[in-house]
Amino acid sequence: MIRFEDVTITYAEQPVLANISVEIPEGELCLVVGRTGSGKSTFLRAINGLVPHFSGGTLAGRVLVDGRDTSRFPPRELADVVGFVGQDPVAGFVADNVEDELAYSMESLGLPGDVMRKRVEETLDLLGLAQLRDRPLATLSGGQQQRVAIGAALTAHPRVLVLDEPTSALDPGAAEDVLAAVQRLVHDLGMTVVIAEHRLERVAQYADRALLLPAGEIGDVGEVLAAAPVAPPVVRLAQVAGWSPVPVSVRDARRHAASLRERLPEPATRNPAVAVPVLAARDVVVKYGDVQAVRGVSFSVGAGERVALMGRNGSGKSSLLWAVQGSGKRTSGTVSAGNTDPKSLKPAERRKTVALVPQQPSDLLYLETVAEECGQADAETGQPAGTCRKLLEGLASVPQDAHPRDLSEGQRLALVLAVMLTGTPDVLLLDEPTRGLDYPAKEALAKVLKNLGSAIVLATHDVEFVAEYATRVVVMAEGDVVADGPAREVVTSSPVFAPQVSKILGPWLTVADVEAAL
Known part of the structure; x- marks a missing residue:
């Protein structure tokens, strides 16, 4: 179904992929793995012709999809064969609400109205979107938007489905539902699916084979992952x-x-020290029209404490972070950081007191090169030249002369994290900070955050990162806090938020803990 014949893809005389020869048969789910910046997104975009028709660059060799040479067929002429969902689902939306977005691809293909209605209903049920059918896309959470984007690709009934980081913004339960639905498409309909994903613990069990980039090696999932730098x-x-x-x-x-x-012995229990609160929220309420996103939440964070804010998509995590930081809507309630309400501070002062990295990190990037962004961060925070660059190098490999908009999602996130960390804020709020980061990059991020000394609150669906990093977990549901306690206690008591090691070995949370005990 998909064949790469000695494919080399080059941008500005730098090969992103070199001499790749791979064949993916019909009805197979192929998992594409590799470090951040290894060419995974480029490989996926070559399947539906986005590379080189829209991305530029040079493609040598041939990419064949269902017998069509993608160098001669632009994406619009492959739309009946290939469905594509990129890392940023919002960038691909063309309609205003959920139902219209699901129908758009079928309208483009000229399908009859009764067929469109049937497929929309099937997709709404398949991805758990029925209650959102009339909602404006702009009001959805990041995870809900990602499910809509996947649904919009599925309604055209393509023979090949290409997904770039499909579960990165989904909570564990929603990710399982989406991947189970994708597996049904493979098993029941013989669809060919190609997935690039950094959260391999979610996807690996569903894959038939794995492809390691940039080496181009393809084979048994376990064997490929055992030899890969990411596992x-x-x-x-x-x-x-x-x-x-x-x-x-x-x-x-x-x-x-x-x-x-x-x-293995019994793991040692650690009683976290009581820290002096540096951030306190009291009875915070956030309303959007008739929707109450946050319902009177109160919590405090101590100096050096690392708090993971978890919960299903739409539970109010992002709304709470923005309300606490001061830039977002706060209908009622009080927030204090260093005896000051962040809402009363000017942006530059607020960034040094309570800094926030949003789900879409590119919103904070506005200069022409990575080097300029790093230099500006050093200048604005009064840090020595090179401080931001050093932080960035510890997180990911990012070319200094590249334009921020040309970076992969993970590289952009690493850049924004470095920019925000340069100011060493008293409180750092992170919304999905590991989205787009591979395992080594997440380990580097955890090390950087642990050494900061700042109070940190991160909203995340990444249970493995929480197990490695968090000292405390707060779980939200429907705008309320439903659990708040030490990380080990909260995650091991939940089948949804438990990391892989605890599912296998009970009270143990991480591979590093097990290795040290042995």
């Missing part, structure tokens, strides 16, 4: 324990786990 916790645990063959699902790993449990 989910279950694979890293298998390597520590010496299991063979390497399992890629929690269920398969449990079959090996009995002997490992016998070798």
Whole structure:
């Protein structure tokens, strides 16, 4: 169905992919893995002709999809064969509300009205969007927007579905629902699916094969991940324990786990020290028209505390962060950071007191090169030249002369994180900070954040990052706080928010903890 024949893709004389020869047969789910910036998005975009028709650059070799040479067929002439969902779903929206967006691709193909209505209803049910059908797209959470984008691609009934980071903005439950739906399309309809994803713990168990970039090696999922620089916790645990063959699902790993449990002592319990509050919110309410996004939430964060804010999509996490930071809407309630309400501060002062990195980090980038962004961050915060650049190098490999808009989603996020961290704010708020980051980059991020000393609150769906990094977890639902406690206690008591290692080995949370105990 998909064939790359000695493909090399070059931008500004720099090859992003070199001599890739791969064949993906019909009815297979292929997982594309690799470090941030390894060419995964470029590989996916070559499948539907976005590369090189819209991205520019030079393509050598041939990409064939259902027998069509993508160099001679632009994306509009491949739309009946390939459905594509990029990293930024909002960039692909053309309608105002959910139902119209789902119908648009079918209208473009000239399908009859009764067929369109039937497919819209099927897609609404398949992805759990029925209650959102009349909602304006601009009012949806990031995760809800991502599900709509996937649904819009599915309604055209393509034979190939290409997904770039499809679960990055989804809560664990919604991610399982979407991936289960994709698996049904593969098994029941013979659809060919190609997925690039950094949260491999979510996707690996569904894949038939894995492709490692930039090497271009394709093969058994467990074998490829075991040899890759990025691997989910279950694979890293298998390597520590010496299991063979390497399992890629929690269920398969449990079959090996009995002997490992016998070798492990009980993990030590740590009672977190009581820290002096540096941020306090009291009875915060946020309303958007008739929708009450945050319902009288009160909480405080101590100096050096690392709080993970979790909950399903639309539970009010982002609204709470913006209300606390002072830039967003706050209908009622009070917030105090250093005896000051952040809302009363000017933007520059607020950034040093309570800084926030949004879900769309590109909103904060406005200069021509990465080097200029880093230099501006140093100048605005009064830090020595090179401070921001050093932070950035610790997070990801990002060319200094590149335009910020040309970076991958993960590279852009790393740049904005470095810019915001340069000012060493007293309180740092992060909205989905690991979206687009690979495992090594997340480890680097955790190390940087732990060394900051700032109070940190991060809204995230990344349960593995929470297990590695957070000292405390706050869970929200329908705008309320439903759980608040030490990270180990909260995540191990939840089947939804539990990391892979705890599903396999009970009270243990991370591979690093297990390795140290052994």
